[in-house]
Amino acid sequence: MNNPGKRVLPLAFLAVLLAGCASPPPPAPVAPPPPPERRCEVLENTEVAGDVYVDGQVTRHITTTRCITQ
Numbered sequence: 001m002n003n004p005g006k007r008v009l010p011l012a013f014l015a016v017l018l019a020g021c022a023s024p025p026p027p028a029p030v031a032p033p034p035p036p037e038r039r040c041e042v043l044e045n046t047e048v049a050g051d052v053y054v055d056g057q058v059t060r061h062i063t064t065t066r067c068i069t070q
Helices: 004-021
Strands: 038-049 058-069
Touching: none
Parallel strands: none
Antiparallel strands: 038 058
């Protein structure tokens, strides 16, 4: 008749081996980066050139828009 103690030791040894071979848990998912922030700046400039009485006055309106995405 087989002794049950002879079976317990190999089963315990097998369980230790299998536990040591288990892969570590996967890394936590990386949080997505925040959405980009866009800021726009509008610069307006008016230039007046010439003389009203001699050549006629020229008015130039300049609008510059600059946007930065971070």
